[in-house]
Amino acid sequence: DVQPGTQATELAQNLGKDPRHVQVILDESREVLRAVRGVLVCVTHHGFVCANAGVDASNVPSEDTVVLLPRDPDGSARHIRHRLPSTPAIVITDSFGRAWRHGQVDLAIGCAGLQPTEDWRGRTDTAGREMKATWIAVADELAAAADLARTKDGALPLVLIRGAHRHVIRDDGPGALALVRPEADDLFR
Known part of the structure; x- marks a missing residue:
């Protein structure tokens, strides 16, 4: 179960995203480069620059599930x-x-x-x-x-x-x- 922090809650409100999803994105990120149009452009812990730190909510069994890299x-x-x-x-x-x-x-x-x-x-x-x-x-x-x-x-x-x-x-x-x-x-x- 994910408990969103203050930063995740604020970003989620600005981006129109679930705060729990944003918290997972932040947890998977070394750095957030941009937060625009519903997307967080992040540097992952691996060094990849990508949308939402590669955290994916598609092709998963439930609304409360995401897939990580x-x-x-x-x-x-x-x-x-x-x-x-x-x-x-x-x-x-x-x-x-x-x-x-x-x-x-x-x-x-x-x-x-x-x-x-x-x-x-x-x-x-x-x-x-x-x-x-x-x-x-x-x-x-x-x-x-x-x-x-x-x-x-x-x-x-x-x-x-x-x-x-x-x-x-x-x-x-x-x-x-x-x-x-x-x-x-x-x-x-």
Whole structure:
């Protein structure tokens, strides 16, 4: 049972949200960056910048239930990977909005057995010019592709992706936290 504090109660009143839900969001946040239009833009304890600290009230059995992000998504991916016989690459996903776009897309919040990025900076493009910014978010692209193969309300817990073998590695790899931009490099903070 969640007992909302003063900050949660005040924010909830301003945002038109349940104070208990807001308290859970605050508990899952390292920092609240914005509180606008019914949404709290937060930095989670993992370092993800997302709406409502990833606290989700959709696809849950009752009105008083919310789902939280895993405490250690990369650890969860490693655990799942090593419990399967062929140690496949694992990507754990969640829906994120994007600052410059409408709509949500699934992104990797945890991964194991996968190189989460592919850095093309320094390579030459088809016109012979050096690429200066191309750093492919492989784990995020696989997460988004998997989301297209299922529906949000289909209760499908996993998707098998084939054809991404060039990104699969033998060890667990650095995990999806390697995708999180350090605050010093964040263009919005």
